Amino acid sequence: MSLLSAAGLTKSFPGVRALDGVDFELRGGEVHALLGENGAGKSTLIKVLGGAVAPDRGEVRLDGTPLPMGDPLAARRHGISIVYQELALVPELSAAENVFLGREEGHPLLRRAEMARAAQALLDELGSHVPAAAPVRTLSVAQRQMVEIARALVGESKVLVLDEPSATLSGPEVERLFTVLRKLRARGLGIVYISHRLEEVFAIADRVTVLRDGRHVTTTALDGVDRAQLIRWMVGRDLAEEFPPRSPSPGGPVLEARGLACPPRFREASFNVRQGEIVGLAGLVGAGRTSVALALFGALDARGVMALEGRPVRFRSPAEAIEAGLGYVTEDRKGRGLFPQLGAGENMTIAYLRFFARFGLLSLAREQVAAQEIANGVDLRAAGLDQKAATLSGGNQQKLLLARYLLRPRKLLILDEPTRGIDVGAKAEIYGLMNRLTAEGLAILMISSELPEVLAMSDRVVVMHEGRTMGELARAEATPEKVMELATGGAR
Amino acid sequence: MIRRWVSRYGIFVALVAECLVLALATDAFLTTGNLANVLRQNAFTAILAAGMTFAILTGGIDLSVGSVVALSGVFCADALSRGSGLAVGIGVGLLAGTAVGAVNGLVVTKVGIPPFIVSLAMMLIVRGAAYKYTDARTISGLPPSFASLGQGLAPLAIMLAVFSLAWLLLMRTPFGRHVYATGGNREAAWLAGIRVDRVLLGVYVLCGTCAGLAGVLVASRLNAGYPKAGEFYELDAVTAVVVGGTSLFGGRGSVWGTLAGAFFIGILNNGLNLFHVEHYDQLVAKGVVLLAAASLDRWRTESD
Numbered sequence: 178m179s180l181l182s183a184a185g186l187t188k189s190f191p192g193v194r195a196l197d198g199v200d201f202e203l204r205g206g207e208v209h210a211l212l213g214e215n216g217a218g219k220s221t222l223i224k225v226l227g228g229a230v231a232p233d234r235g236e237v238r239l240d241g242t243p244l245p246m247g248d249p250l251a252a253r254r255h256g257i258s259i260v261y262q263e264l265a266l267v268p269e270l271s272a273a274e275n276v277f278l279g280r281e282e283g284h285p286l287l288r289r290a291e292m293a294r295a296a297q298a299l300l301d302e303l304g305s306h307v308p309a310a311a312p313v314r315t316l317s318v319a320q321r322q323m324v325e326i327a328r329a330l331v332g333e334s335k336v337l338v339l340d341e342p343s344a345t346l347s348g349p350e351v352e353r354l355f356t357v358l359r360k361l362r363a364r365g366l367g368i369v370y371i372s373h374r375l376e377e378v379f380a381i382a383d384r385v386t387v388l389r390d391g392r393h394v395t396t397t398a399l400d401g402v403d404r405a406q407l408i409r410w411m412v413g414r415d416l417a418e419e420f421p422p423r424s425p426s427p428g429g430p431v432l433e434a435r436g437l438a439c440p441p442r443f444r445e446a447s448f449n450v451r452q453g454e455i456v457g458l459a460g461l462v463g464a465g466r467t468s469v470a471l472a473l474f475g476a477l478d479a480r481g482v483m484a485l486e487g488r489p490v491r492f493r494s495p496a497e498a499i500e501a502g503l504g505y506v507t508e509d510r511k512g513r514g515l516f517p518q519l520g521a522g523e524n525m526t527i528a529y530l531r532f533f534a535r536f537g538l539l540s541l542a543r544e545q546v547a548a549q550e551i552a553n554g555v556d557l558r559a560a561g562l563d564q565k566a567a568t569l570s571g572g573n574q575q576k577l578l579l580a581r582y583l584l585r586p587r588k589l590l591i592l593d594e595p596t597r598g599i600d601v602g603a604k605a606e607i608y609g610l611m612n613r614l615t616a617e618g619l620a621i622l623m624i625s626s627e628l629p630e631v632l633a634m635s636d637r638v639v640v641m642h643e644g645r646t647m648g649e650l651a652r653a654e655a656t657p658e659k660v661m662e663l664a665t666g667g668a669r
Numbered sequence: 670m671i672r673r674w675v676s677r678y679g680i681f682v683a684l685v686a687e688c689l690v691l692a693l694a695t696d697a698f699l700t701t702g703n704l705a706n707v708l709r710q711n712a713f714t715a716i717l718a719a720g721m722t723f724a725i726l727t728g729g730i731d732l733s734v735g736s737v738v739a740l741s742g743v744f745c746a747d748a749l750s751r752g753s754g755l756a757v758g759i760g761v762g763l764l765a766g767t768a769v770g771a772v773n774g775l776v777v778t779k780v781g782i783p784p785f786i787v788s789l790a791m792m793l794i795v796r797g798a799a800y801k802y803t804d805a806r807t808i809s810g811l812p813p814s815f816a817s818l819g820q821g822l823a824p825l826a827i828m829l830a831v832f833s834l835a836w837l838l839l840m841r842t843p844f845g846r847h848v849y850a851t852g853g854n855r856e857a858a859w860l861a862g863i864r865v866d867r868v869l870l871g872v873y874v875l876c877g878t879c880a881g882l883a884g885v886l887v888a889s890r891l892n893a894g895y896p897k898a899g900e901f902y903e904l905d906a907v908t909a910v911v912v913g914g915t916s917l918f919g920g921r922g923s924v925w926g927t928l929a930g931a932f933f934i935g936i937l938n939n940g941l942n943l944f945h946v947e948h949y950d951q952l953v954a955k956g957v958v959l960l961a962a963a964s965l966d967r968w969r970t971e972s973d
Contacts (some may be wrong), residue, residue: 476860499862513860516853518920527850528861530843539841581861 180205180367181226181257181336186235188221193598195221196232197391203336203367208358210382210399211371214411214628218391219371220262223338226369227259228252239335258329259338266321268314272296275313276328299327303357319350326357337361338369341463343377355381373461373665375404387411405658412628412657420633421608423615427636428452430487431620432589434473437481442468443644446481450589455611455621457635459628460664464641466624467508470591473622474498474505485588499528504582506575508594508624514578515566521573522548522562525580532585547584555580555610572603579610590614593624608634628657642666676921676969680914680929680962687933691940698943705822711935712824713738713883713890715928717902718909719835720879722927723872725910726839727852728919729777729784731873733769733791734880734906738899739799741765741884746808746894749815758815762885763878769795770877774870784873792903799896808894819890827886831879835924844871852919908955909934912962916969934958 183201187194196218203209213219224230226237231247238244245251252259266275273296282288297309305323313321322342329337339358343351358368358381370382378385379399387394387410394410433449443465450456458466472479475492483490485501492498495505507513516524525548526533533544548562555576559569566577575595582590595611596604611634615621625631631638638650640663647663691698698704717734724731745762749755769791776787817823839845847868850858859865887898913930915922934955941951 474860494862494864495860496862496864505860507857507860513854513856516850516857516920518853519849523846523849527846527858527863530846534843537842538837539843539846541841 179203181237181239183222183226183237184235186222186225186232186237188225188230188232190598194391196225196235198235199388199391199393201226201386201393202396203369204384205335205365205367206362207383208362208368208370208381210378210385211369211388212375212378212385212407212411213388214626216390216627217388217411219388220340221391222388223259223340223369223371226252226257226336226338228257229259253332256333256335257338258334258336260322260325260329260340260342262340266313266324269312271310271312272300272307272316272320272324272327273309275324276300276309276331278328280331295331296327299330300324303327303330304353304360305357319346319353322346322354323357330361334366336367336369338371340371341373342370343372343374351377375407375665378407379404408658408661412661420630421605421612423455423612423634423636425454425615425636427454428618431485432473432622433482433484433487434469435482435484437469437472437479437483439468439472439477439479441644442477443472443641445645446472446641447646448639448649450620450622452620453615453618454636455615455623455634457631457638458622458624458641459626459631459635459638459660460641462626463643464664465644466641467593469641470505470593470622470624474503474591476505499582502586502588503591504587504589505591506578506582506593506595508597510571510574510578515574517565517567519566520561520563521552521557521559521566521569521577524566524577525551526584528581529584551580551584554583556606570599570603572599572606575599575603575607576610579607583614587619589620589622591622591624594626595623596625596627596630628660631655631660632657640664672969676914676965677923677926679965680912680926680933684929684933684936687936687940691936691943695940695943698940703939703943707932707935707939708825709822711931712828713887714902714905714909714935715828715931716831716879716883716886717906718913718927718931719831719924720876721903721906721910722835722913722915722922722924723839723848724784724876725907725915725917726848726919726922727869727872728855728917729869729872730788730907731770731773731784731876731880732788732903732907733773733795734876734883735899735902735904736792736795736799737766737769737877737880738884738887738902739896740769740795740802741881742888742891742898743799743803743808743894743896745885746811746888747802749811750808750894755812755814759818759885762888763881766877766879766881766884767874768877770874770880771870773877774873777873778866778869796896803894803896805896807896809892811888811892811894815889816892817889819886819888819892824886824890827882831882832924832928838875839924844868848872849920852921854920905931905934908959911966912958914962914966916966917963930962 179202181203186196186199188196199222211219221230225232228247228249228251236243239255244255273293276296277292282292293309300307300309300323303323303326307320307323342354362368372378382399384398386396428451430449430451435447437446438444446469460466468477471477475494475498490501526544533539557576558573595607611621632655636652638655638660640647640660642664650659721731741762744765745758748761749758773788773791776782777784847863850863851865851868855865888894909931910927911917912933913926915926938951941954
């Protein structure tokens, strides 16, 4: 008997189809694992279930009744509770106050004692040792999670969705979480469990649904399925013709990192990148790859050794790193890359304005010429160089950021998710550009969560797991399975 | 498209319309005496607002400029009354502003306190210092040559020079572009290799120096160092900048907009005076204009 069923869910974001006709079915009294690579559509699916995102098409039924879409309050009232990856608690309030946040009891005066008692009862029932009166900021991550779960259970919860609950938990804490989940399952709750750790899925889940590229791949009982099969479902697809062939001829090492560490963001990163080479830095979201990039670029203080062309270096700011010949193209175009109110040209020249200044005054004409040249080089399509960056398409914004560092000769370019959220055509152009740049001798370190991209574009793949570089795969030995093995924490 | 046009040129249209209305509706507005008066009276606020434009473009603010007007005027007058030369007196006044600006900038960048709080504190500290330094007395007995600075068209000429320089700095130097970039997206600016701390320090030093200059001019106008001078000027300056179309969120705006904003407010006051509107009602009118300008900015930003 299905408790919750979703049919034909479709959701597009600019440049990406996050969900493409996805069906999903959850029974009462089961733990249902939801699996897929980064970007497979898991997060969007649970956001639709929780009402945080309204689908373009499709419907969700609870006990056979259609739910209003895109209405988080309605979803909660009907008994769907979601514990998102980033815990959404108010640190200064107590555990009890957080448990009842938004559903306080008592008008006009809060019944504080009553709520505190009820919250404590819930927390005890979960078997957690969380004092309800303690401010959340004093609690450990595991305890906070228990507060989140208790919060999800206030009122009549029927469906509990946990988005990577174990990502920040230690082994024994995960065990305790499982004990709680089994208790809730016995009560008849339907539980959706998202995790990248396959061993956990086998330990707790009854059934599994696999998504890939926004599509439903399979839903099946876990009995009789093995790890290799799950991985095949998750990654199994042809590396299509979308990737241009690479013919690298690497030269000497450009960048070398040894024992680079910046706890707690990442603990041990060792690898090198050679001239004319693309090194893919693979791993799951949260493995610490972006932090490694920021540390290389002088944007994060890190311990360890870093050498550029054999000479030890230590950059105290991105300005110094750029001066030395590095470039970093962010994964977060809007937040950390673009100047939305400046024109396309101004966005490209911003890092090197002093080259266009004479006696302190900018020569706008020379700046314009240089910007136009580089815009042609990356085949930027804009209405003009003064078109505001905010109004360009994702692909053109990405080209803009790349172009920013190509104004002067570079040694190493770090590309963080270079094709995130851009359409297929623009992707191919970015790949072509990467090939051209490496052919000219540039070294590229590419962070990517898209396995096909990592496999097709990297000459070598370095894999990170929970803040450590786990191993390195040459192009020939880099298979999806091997990368996923390392990325999920082990060779077995 | 319309939104962008309105936010960029709206203030100039409004200013022209305002002048037209007053010219047609009153006889007094379009007289040399009145116009010269309006221009001179608002030159001081406009100079403050020129500096303030930089601060607001970075997404910050400098509330200490009104107090700096007093401190710089007092220092300048004190030096002159002790027999220093004109250049020394003016230099001391300017330097006082620069120094306060540097303190603002250093606390904002090194300690990391929001500019609103830093400059609010400095507003109190500097005002207190001005009173303390003078024992709350007026410093008079200044040389007559000093008084000419604040007379006639001199303040106007100085104001135009300040705005031309400010425009050059903003639109034609790497520093100016960095100001826009820092206000538009500070994180991105830093990752693009801009030394954001230096940009902010420079901005507050500029802001303080403009205030120092305004202080000297006000002292010359009054022909005295007066520790109460410049009260609420910081609010007039912010009003001029916002009415002039510069976004309080940073990253967008222009000095010419600020100039127009300053005169829009100044002429509004003048017009209300000519119509014999009471001072209290004038305050209300100014408040309404400020709200309208800020709403316009909000409306403009929504389209981004």
